[in-house]
Amino acid sequence: MIIEVVATAVWTMLPAYVPNNVAVLAGGGAPIDGGRTLGGRRILGDGKTWRGTGVGTLAGVVVAFGLNGMLPTLTEMGARLEPFSLGAAIGLASGAMLGDIAASFIKRRSGRQRGVPLPVIDQLDFVVGAISCAGILAPRWTIETFTLPVVIAVLILTPVLHLGTNAGAYVLGFKKEPY
Secondary structure (H helix, E strand, O other), X not given: OHHHHHHHHHHHHHHHHHHHXXXXXXXXXOEOOOOOEEOOEEOOOOXXXXXXXXXXXXXXXXXXXXXXXXXXXXXHOOOXXXXXXXXXXXXXXXXXXXXXXXXXXXXXXXXOOOOOOOOOHHHHHHHHHHHHHHXXXXXXXXXXXXXXXXXXXXXXXXXXXXXXXXXXXXXXXXXXXXX
16 A cells, blocks of 8 residues: 555656756746846746746656556556646646745745755645646646545655755756755
8 A cells, every 4th residue: 555655646746846857957048037136135036947947847747648658558567547637737747846936936035045945845845836736727636646645655755855856966967056
């Protein structure tokens, strides 16, 4: 049962895990806030760009449909995983990006500079955004997929995976900070 819950949690969140990592690789270009400030501080900062957000969202949707393509083989092997609807795919991917953007807004309002950690929010902002947007765009799919055990697994696994991938991106030179 635990293995099934963990597998479902990872499967379900992959379209949300991928966008922020891809955004780091594809980032650069025009910042979403256009350099504007609010209360003397940048609204979001240079780290949130239109290109990174767009490419990251697209990557998450592509991952969802790539996973759907693998589903028949996994089902034959005994896995019980739900396919991603278009609304779920878009909701998870765009919601992950929106959650990250919202966290940047919160960090700028609290006076934190780009790259300065904000524990818990840094690890779970995109999870809240992803599940919320999926709930709006694919409510039935979200309710059926995100059972309480799956949500608990996501909340436990995500910080570990988040810190691990960020450390890897730092070591490879894609990020300026390892968190």
